[in-house]
Amino acid sequence: MCWRRASGTSSKIIECAHRRFGADRIRSGSSRGTAESLRRSCAMRACRLNSSMMTRAAYDETERSLHITFRETGRYVYYDVPIEIFEALCISPSAGTFFNDQIKGRFSCRRDPQRRRFAPAD
Structure with a gap:
């Protein structure tokens, strides 16, 4: 490691x-x-998520960015996220609930520009 x-x-x-x-x-x-x-x-630090909504989360310590890979829509990057949020997401019993309560709508985000996958139109 x-x-x-x-x-x-x-x-x-x-x-x-x-x-x-x-x-x-x-x-x-x-x-x-x-x-x-x-x-x-x-x-980078990463963890696999046992969730029907997300598969993986990774945290870039130098940029303070959280990268979340969703099963349906691909990878998104959330900016200026404290590392404690990433650590709590990784150990949360329900990653989807934690995401909806603590991340969604609280941090600026965008689709990962380096990922090229099919996704819904913006």
Whole structure:
């Protein structure tokens, strides 16, 4: 598991990547394994959700953004979310109820621009 934050030194990021991906996945000069991508992967935390509405939640510590993958509509990014909200969502007995009560309508959001899936028209 990766515990380093994005503000760590490059050597710490490489250490983190070695633990996370193994030494053979890190190559200098390639698009995979760049310092930025390693920094981002080390700053993300994720959990699977046992919900009929959502499948996964991930939290980016450097951007304070919550990424939620919905079963029907794909992934959405919620901005300026405290980490406590993410942690509570992950342990909530009902992720859907928690989402409706604590997240929906309280944080600005948009569809994840890097995901290309079929979705309802905006």
